[in-house]
Amino acid sequence: MSKHIVSMTVNGRKVEEAVEARTLLVHFLREKLNLTGTHIGCDTSHCGACTVDVDGKSIKSCTHLAVQCDGSDIKTVEGLAQGATLHAVQQAFYQEHGLQCGFCTPGMLMRAYRLLQDNPNPTEDEVRAGMAGNLCRCTGYQNIVKAVLTAARMLQQPQQMAA
Numbered sequence: 001m002s003k004h005i006v007s008m009t010v011n012g013r014k015v016e017e018a019v020e021a022r023t024l025l026v027h028f029l030r031e032k033l034n035l036t037g038t039h040i041g042c043d044t045s046h047c048g049a050c051t052v053d054v055d056g057k058s059i060k061s062c063t064h065l066a067v068q069c070d071g072s073d074i075k076t077v078e079g080l081a082q083g084a085t086l087h088a089v090q091q092a093f094y095q096e097h098g099l100q101c102g103f104c105t106p107g108m109l110m111r112a113y114r115l116l117q118d119n120p121n122p123t124e125d126e127v128r129a130g131m132a133g134n135l136c137r138c139t140g141y142q143n144i145v146k147a148v149l150t151a152a153r154m155l156q157q158p159q160q161m162a163a
Contacts, residue, residue, distance in 0.1 A: 002020075002021065003018040003019065003020060004018070004019055004020070004021055004067050004070075005017070005018055006018075006019055006028075006066050006067055006069065006070045007070060007071065008069055008070060008071060008072045008073070008074055009072070009073045009074065010029070010033060010035070010074045010075075010076065010079070011035075011074070011075060011076060011078055011079030012079065015033060017032050017033075017066075019032065019066045019067065021065070021067055022065065023065065023066045023067070024061065024062055024063070024064065024065060024066065025052070025054075025059075025061035025062075025064045025065065025066050025068070025069055025074075026038055026040055026050045026061035026062045027040075027066075028066035029052070029061060029074075029076060035076050035078050037076055037077035037078045037106045038050050038051075038052055038061055038076050038077065038106060038107075039103060039104075039106055039107065040062060041062070041103070041104070041107075042062070043062050044062070044063070045060040045062060045063040046135065047104065047107070047134070047135045048060060048104065048107040048108070048111060048133050048134030048135060049103060049104050049106065049107040049134075050062040050107060051106075051107035051108075051110045051111050051133075051134060052074055052075065052076050052077075052110055053074065053075040053076075053110055053113065053114050054069055054072050054073070054074050055072050055073055055074075056073075056114075056117070057114065058110065058111050058114040058115075058133075060133075075110070075113075076106075076110070077106035077109050077110055080109060080110075080113060087109075087113065088116075088151045088154040088155045089109050089112045089113050089116065089147070089148070089151040090109060091151070091154065092147040092148070092150040092151035092154060093105065093108070093109060093112075093144075093147040093151075095147070095150060096143050096146040096147040096150050097143045097147075098139075098143045098144045098146065098147030098148075099138075099139075099144075100136075100138035100139055101137075101138050103137075104134060104135065104136045104137070104138075107134050108131070108134050108136065108144060111130070111131055111133070111134045112131065112147070112148045112151060115127065115130040115131065115148065116148070116151060116152055116155060120152060120155060120156065121152055121156065122148070122149070122152060124145060124149065127145050127148045127149060128141070128145060130148075131144065131145070131148065
């Protein structure tokens, strides 16, 4: 198999690796970069456990090739926290009990992150619609929705204090 060199920025760090053309982004992140927070769930893009942020869009990394992301800026769940300080979506999921077994959580966090980047003040219906592509088999989604709404408020607080 021929190898292709891919170069991208992942969680603020430039990386360059040789990959086979058929390497899925999720496998590249987990196996080449050792970023195992991105989970492999269904391999069909239905569950969303593998959701990452690529060039400002949520994508399901189980259906994107690493070579498709050459030159991209990628954020994984490992890139949310700043050192020991959790990102607001991580803190809100913890605070509102928006997780149970934790398998879907990285994808949920990444989808919530992008949703709040695109819509900083969503309604409950907008959160439900925005998170619809990510499945959780443990919860009834109520606490996940509460967590996203809480994160939205948390992210607004610094702006309100500055005003």
